[in-house]
Structure formats: C-alpha cells, structure tokens
Amino acid sequence: MDMKNNIIAEPDAVRKPTTLPRRSAVDLQAASVVFGSGEKAVTALSPTTLRLDAGDFVALVGPSGCGKSTILRLVSNLIAPSSGVVLVGGREAKVKALRIGMAFQNPTMLPWLTIEQNVMMPLKIVPPFKHSFRQDRKGAFRDRVHALLAQVGLAGFANHFPWQLSGGMLQRSNLCRALIHEPDLLLLDEPFGALDQFTREELWQILQDLYLDRKPTVLLVTHDLREAGFLAKRICVMSARPGRIISDEAVNIPQPRDIGMIYSPEFVEMTQGLRELIAQVRK
Amino acid sequence: MTEARRIKFMSFSLIFGFFLMWEVLCIVLNVSDLVLPRPTEIIATLWVKFPILWPHILQTLYSTLIGFVLGVGIGVTLGVLVGTSRVAYAVAYPLLVGFSSIPKVAVVPIFVLWFGSGTTPAILTAMVICVFPIVVNIATGLATTEPDLEDVLKTLGASKSEILWNVGLPRTMPYFFASLKVAITLSFVGAVLSETVASNRGIGNVMMTASSNFQVSLVFAGLIILAVLGVVLYSFFSFLERRVTGWATRDTDIAIT
Ligand SMILES: Nc1ncnc2c1ncn2[C@@H]1O[C@H](COP(=O)(O)OP(=O)(O)OP(=O)(O)O)[C@@H](O)[C@H]1O
Ligand SMILES: [Mg+2]
Numbered sequence: 001m002d003m004k005n006n007i008i009a010e011p012d013a014v015r016k017p018t019t020l021p022r023r024s025a026v027d028l029q030a031a032s033v034v035f036g037s038g039e040k041a042v043t044a045l046s047p048t049t050l051r052l053d054a055g056d057f058v059a060l061v062g063p064s065g066c067g068k069s070t071i072l073r074l075v076s077n078l079i080a081p082s083s084g085v086v087l088v089g090g091r092e093a094k095v096k097a098l099r100i101g102m103a104f105q106n107p108t109m110l111p112w113l114t115i116e117q118n119v120m121m122p123l124k125i126v127p128p129f130k131h132s133f134r135q136d137r138k139g140a141f142r143d144r145v146h147a148l149l150a151q152v153g154l155a156g157f158a159n160h161f162p163w164q165l166s167g168g169m170l171q172r173s174n175l176c177r178a179l180i181h182e183p184d185l186l187l188l189d190e191p192f193g194a195l196d197q198f199t200r201e202e203l204w205q206i207l208q209d210l211y212l213d214r215k216p217t218v219l220l221v222t223h224d225l226r227e228a229g230f231l232a233k234r235i236c237v238m239s240a241r242p243g244r245i246i247s248d249e250a251v252n253i254p255q256p257r258d259i260g261m262i263y264s265p266e267f268v269e270m271t272q273g274l275r276e277l278i279a280q281v282r283k
Numbered sequence: 284m285t286e287a288r289r290i291k292f293m294s295f296s297l298i299f300g301f302f303l304m305w306e307v308l309c310i311v312l313n314v315s316d317l318v319l320p321r322p323t324e325i326i327a328t329l330w331v332k333f334p335i336l337w338p339h340i341l342q343t344l345y346s347t348l349i350g351f352v353l354g355v356g357i358g359v360t361l362g363v364l365v366g367t368s369r370v371a372y373a374v375a376y377p378l379l380v381g382f383s384s385i386p387k388v389a390v391v392p393i394f395v396l397w398f399g400s401g402t403t404p405a406i407l408t409a410m411v412i413c414v415f416p417i418v419v420n421i422a423t424g425l426a427t428t429e430p431d432l433e434d435v436l437k438t439l440g441a442s443k444s445e446i447l448w449n450v451g452l453p454r455t456m457p458y459f460f461a462s463l464k465v466a467i468t469l470s471f472v473g474a475v476l477s478e479t480v481a482s483n484r485g486i487g488n489v490m491m492t493a494s495s496n497f498q499v500s501l502v503f504a505g506l507i508i509l510a511v512l513g514v515v516l517y518s519f520f521s522f523l524e525r526r527v528t529g530w531a532t533r534d535t536d537i538a539i540t
Contacts, residue, residue: 076437076438100439102438104434104435106431108431108434108435110450110454111530111531112454112528112530113453121436122439124449125440125441125445126439161533181439
C-alpha cells in the first residue's frame with residue numbers, strides 16, 4: 001500500500017463540484033462547515049470531497065475534533081454545509097433519497113421508552129414499515145427487534161429502561177436501532193467505543209456478516225485502526241481540526257475477513273502505516 | 284416495620300396529635316364555641332349535616348373539575364403552540380409570566396358581572412386560574428427538549444408532528460404532570476372562592492352562609508371537607524404522575540413487565 005504519495009493530494013477546495021457520472025450513495029463536493037459567525041466562527045470542517053459508491057464500506061479515522069462526526073451530520077442532513085454540496089443517493093441530502101440508519105456517538109436512547117421500544121422507533125417512522133406498524137406491532141416487528149437484540153447479546157434486556165443498562169450495553173442498543181430498519185446507508189459514529197476487546201471483535205463479525213448479506217453503504221467513524229482495517233474496503237484519514245481528507249486508501253483484503261487476520265504481518269504493517277500518518281497530522 | 288410504613292404512621296400520628304391538642308386546649312382554656320369549636324363538635328356537626336352537605340360537595344367538585352378540564356385543554360394547546368416555536372417562546376414567555384402573576388381572584392367580579400352568579404363564574408374562575416401554570420410548564424418542557432433526542436428522529440426523516448408526538452410531548456410529560464398537581468389545587472381554590480362570593484350552592488357558599496348565621500362549627504366542618512377534597516384531588520394527580528412519568532424519577536417498579 002502506497003500511502004505516502006497520497007498525503008499531498010490536490011486541495012479539495014480546488015476540485016469543482018461535478019454532476020454525477022456514476023450512481024453514488026454519498027457525495028461530498030468541497031463541503032465545509034463553519035459554526036457561528038464573525039469573531040466566534042469555528043471551522044469544523046475544511047472543504048472536503050468524499051465519495052462513496054453504493055455498497056461501499058468506508059472507515060473514517062482522524063484525530064479527535066477533526067470533524068468526523070460533522071461529516072456524518074452533514075450526510076444525515078442534521079446540519080447544512082456552509083459551502084459546497086452534499087448529495088445522498090444522487091439528490092440533495094435533505095431529500096432523504098436513501099434510507100439512513102445512524103448510530104450516534106453518544107447513545108441517545110429516549111429515556112421514557114424501554115430498549116425494545118427505542119430500537120423499534122425507526123419502524124414506527126420510516127416507510128414502508130410505518131404503514132404496517134400499528135397492525136404488526138405485537139408480532140413480526142417485535143420478534144425482529146428481539147432477534148437483533150439477542151444477536152448483540154442483549155437478550156432479556158428488551159423491557160429494561162436505558163438507565164438500567166451499562167454504557168456498552170447502551171451502545172449495542174444504539175447499533176440495533178441503526179440497523180433495525182434495514183437502511184441503505186449506515187452511518188456509524190464510533191459504535192464500539194465503550195466495549196471490551198472480545199465483545200468488540202464479536203460485533204465486528206456481526207457487522208461484517210450483515211454488510212455482506214445486504215450490502216448497504218457504510219460510513220464508519222472509528223479511532224480503532226484495526227477496526228477500520230478489519231471492516232472497511234476503504235480507509236480515509238483526516239487531518240487535525242479543521243479537518244479534511246488527506247489520504248484515501250483501499251484495503252486490498254478480500255471479504256469476508258477472518259478475525260485472526262488482524263494479527264497477520266501485512267495487516268499490522270497497514271495499521272502501522274495509518275498510525276504514523278495520523279501521528280504526523282496531529283502535530 | 285418498613286421505612287415507608289413508619290413514615291405513614293408518623294404523619295398519621297402528627298395529624299391525630301394536632302386535633303388532640305386542639306381539643307385539649309379548647310377545654311383547658313375554656314374557649315367559646317363561637318370562636319373555635321372543638322374537633323369533636325365539628326365531627327358531630329359534619330355527621331349530622333352530611334346529607335345536606337353532600338349535594339354541595341358534588342357541586343364544588345363539579346365546578347372544579349369542569350373548569351380544570353377546560354383549563355387543561357386550553358393550557359395544553361397554548362403550551363404546544365408557544366413551546367414548539369422558538370420565536371413564539373421568546374416573544375410570548377414574558378407575557379405569560381406576567382399574566383400568571385396577576386391575582387386571578389380579581390376576575391371573579393368580572394365573571395359575575397358578565398354571567399351573573401351561579402355555576403358559570405365558578406367554572407370560569409377554576410379554568411382561568413389553572414391555565415397559566417400548564418401553559419408555562421408545557422412550553423418550557425417542549426422548548427428545553429434536548430436536540431440530541433430530536434436528532435434521532437430527524438435522521439429517520441420524521442415530520443415535525445412525528446417529532447412532537449414521539450419526543451417533544453413524552454419528554455414534556457413530567458413537566459405537565461407536575462403542573463397538573465398545582466393546577467388542580469388552584470382550580471379547587473378558584474371554584475370555592477367564586478362560590479363564596481357569588482353562588483347559592485357549593486361548599487364555599489355553605490361556609491359563607493354558616494358564617495353569617497354564626498354556625499361556627501358548620502364553617503369548620505366546611506373547612507374540613509375542603510381539606511379532605513383538596514388532599515384527595517392532589518393525591519390522585521400525584522399518583523397519576525408517578526405512574527406515567529416514573530422514567531423521570533427512575534422508579535424501578537415500572538421497569539420489569
Ligand atoms: N455545534 C457546534 N458549535 C460549535 N462548534 C462545534 C459544534 N459541533 C462541533 N463543533 C466543533 O467542530 C469540530 C469538529 O467536531 P466533530 O464532532 O465533528 O469532531 P470529531 O472528529 O467527531 O471528534 P471526536 O473524535 O472527538 O468525536 C470540533 O472542534 C468542535 O469544536
Ligand atoms: Mg465525533
């Protein structure tokens with residue numbers, strides 16, 4: 001893998017916004033984000049260009065505060081770009097052309113609902129599920145939620161309230177809520193941050209199976225380079241705040257990957273390379 | 284004895300001790316019946332007069348509850364309107380606080396002027412007096428909803444009304460029920476007050492009439508009825524609050540089904 005050559009890519013801002021040559025799931029064209037105005041303006045994201053084809057799995061890594069969550073918020077249309085264009089499914093982000101599943105960095109479970117009700121929420125909101133929600137409520141949907149919860153090791157916690165769960169358990173519920181409605185575009189913001197190594201590796205495998213099964217487009221933010229390498233087809237590295245993408249590399253290992261792979265010399269070499277790159281840009 | 288039962292026992296003893304002290308002091312100090320009747324006399328009057336008092340109790344409850352229901356309806360509607368719009372909240376909030384600090388009893392003469400004496404001014408007073416705490420609480424609850432919680436639904440493409448139903452309103456419930464407890468007490472006060480001034484029915488009117496006829500023990504009997512009704516109404520809404528918004532206080536007993 002030759003990453004060094006990519007570090008000095010042409011400045012993202014220079015590239016002109018283009019119309020779509022191919023079907024893309026996510027297309028950031030020189031999108032930047034500035035919070036506030038005047039003296040107090042904070043640039044959270046320098047003009048950034050990033051493209052994900054349908055079915056891509058991209059991991060986004062970079063130092064804390066560089067704007068990774070901001071990119072996810074752009075794609076999910078929680079904020080609008082200060083300049084540039086954000087296309088999702090070939091349309092403006094606000095059109096919501098793709099069905100989005102998002103796992104927030106803080107698992108924001110609604111405190112008045114049980115875990116089951118929280119995880120079921122997307123089925124209540126997102127078409128076509130919402131149309132059959134009332135009739136189906138007790139049956140199929142519920143089984144589906146329980147099956148998914150069991151898969152991440154939360155069987156038996158469906159009727160608990162969020163405050164009765166540990167941080168890691170909340171994070172797993174958060175992941176379930178992002179997956180339950182079979183999204184076309186999965187936005188995951190450090191979904192395994194609060195988990196121990198074993199649970200984490202288990203969930204990597206579950207996520208990989210899920211991905212290979214349905215091939216959604218995935219944008220995964222993570223601090224764990226092994227996680228990025230194990231799961232993603234491409235790894236994008238961002239510079240320190242205000243961030244932009246300084247390296248975009250394919251991971252040339254066929255999927256499905258085996259967990260033992262992360263101890264192989266090639267894999268270690270790749271993560272080492274990424275590590276050095278991030279160490280440089282942190283300065 | 285559990286902690287909860289001990290506390291119940293102690294507050295019961297306190298109430299009992301209060302009346303015992305009252306009885307004893309009246310006897311020892313030889314207080315006239317016309318100034319302060321003894322509790323036993325009051326209970327006796329209550330017992331004897333209860334068949335006559337019953338329709339008045341119903342009347343007072345009727346005015347209170349109708350006024351309360353109307354007040355809650357108006358309060359919730361206004362609260363949602365003010366709370367869901369940032370601009371409306373900023374503009375209307377100071378006005379609301381101003382309104383709610385007007386002593387609402389001052390409106391009783393106006394209602395009597397417009398509608399004559401009777402049930403109508405009692406209902407309207409009960410209504411007006413309880414609207415503002417509800418509006419203020421609903422608006423505050425909605426306006427302070429954590430953006431993070433709303434973001435969860437926004438990413439799913441939820442409409443404004445879906446966000447209101449699934450996040451804004453549930454999150455506002457603790458505020459709403461807290462204000463209901465205050466509102467029901469206020470409505471009750473308003474109804475009784477209006478009856479005192481302008482009605483020929485209701486406990487308020489009974490007390491007023493008894494007072495002008497020097498039936499002092501009947502006045503106190505009325506007072507006890509009011510106290511009991513007030514406690515019953517408050518307890519009911521307090522119970523409802525715990526059932527519905529247990530998540531906010533982390534009641535464990537609502538958790539496992
Ligand atoms: N609402 C906001 N108002 C002002 N500044 C903000 C806001 N949200 C984020 N920022 C700034 O934008 C920058 C990028 O934030 P972002 O949350 O995207 O970082 P991140 O890469 O996700 O970091 P981390 O890895 O720590 O989660 C930060 O420096 C932060 O100070
Ligand atoms: Mg972040």
